[in-house]
Amino acid sequence: MRCSDIPTNPAPSQYPSKLQQIVDFFEGLSEEDKRENLIVYSDGARRCEPKADEAFDLEDIRKDEECTDTVGVFLRVDPEGKAHFRLTLGPQVQTLTKAMTAILCKGLEGTTPQEVLAIPSDFVPRIVGGELIRVRSQTTYYILSRMKGICKVWLDRQRLKSVD
């Protein structure tokens, strides 16, 4: 790569439209209003759980060192290639992580697995704000990494199928 190839002014991060709407909404809020809305989202995390009649292409339920409790990620990709996520959280998962789960479930609904993999994680502080981002709240990034992980597995399998 030549030096002239390196972009000097990178374009602002692009998020899927639903996620962008959530980012825009949070960016306009005061710290206190951010907290209140994060609580509302954390309350809604249970609605992200799989419904009894739903089937998935991939399920990934595990307890990692980075998170205080088990997190389950469920992925269904419809015939149009759009991803639909469900998530389960153990009771010890922190409130901020619960909120981020609900935000991502809503914000990434209907995106493609490729789009999910390309999402930069810099939207997290834009939603949460500087006051709440701490070393010990880094697990807010964990949910996105798990969603990306399951999308990567799905894409790898699709690639293998196409080779076969």
Add this chain to the structure above:
Amino acid sequence: MTAIAKLLKSIKIMNYVHPEVLVDAAWIEAHQNDPKVRIIESNEDILLYDTGHIPGAVHIDWRRDLQDPVMRDYISPGAFADLCRKNGIAPDTTCVFYGDKSNWWACYALWAFRLFGHDKVKILNGGRDKWIAEKRPLTREKPAYPQTDYPTSTERKDHEIRAFAHEALAQSQQRKPLIDVRSPGEFSGEVTHMPEYPQEGVLRGGHIPHACSVPWKTAVNDDGTFKSADALQKIYAEGCQLQPDEEIVVYCRIGERSSHTWFVLTYLLGYEKVRNYDGSWTEWGNQVRAPIERGARTP
């Protein structure tokens, strides 16, 4: 609970050197409208208080409220006085702390209050989880109390209950009691972060030479309450060979888990010279030429 079980429980509590420092849910409910009592929630989960708390409880955040926003240190005596004023805390207010994680951060906040000379402090035994397990009420309503005129103290009591790196080093070199309350993996150097937590920026693993490994959790029961005085005696007095008048230094990663052990040693077992090295492993493990020992060492 049967009458005999209740009696046994109270006898166990009476064995503590300062049993008055622990309160239970019934005590909280009896004192909820006591103007001389302020209930304080302090958590690791930053938003947990906002999701619901004990009615009347105020929130004190370990980082935003107690730590200097720029330098790694605690707030000034003036900022502490302001914190108390806005939370309706007067010098004679009894502050009862509780929180998540078996009261790690509640003990940390209590310790920080002691740094500023506020000695009327108590802990809700079992913390937030036990309160919820007992199906006690929670509210999202944030209370407001009349502002007090809490005076600004002239100094922090760092020299009494806080240890700095050079003091921890001296403690190690003189083979005086030094208790590492982290998990066995952190102590041995096998891992450089707490189990289930992200790396907090430490470069080296292991422990301060000659430290005794007693993970904080050995002091609590499954429900987050403190073990009986007898059990604690066995763990600390016998296990670490602690003598009543000895100077003791405790540490962990950033000083919160060690605040829990500091509380146990100071209040429940009555050791009078216990200091918390709050710089802990995130300071020691990054410090150039700080001596480090690896491998397991148990009492």
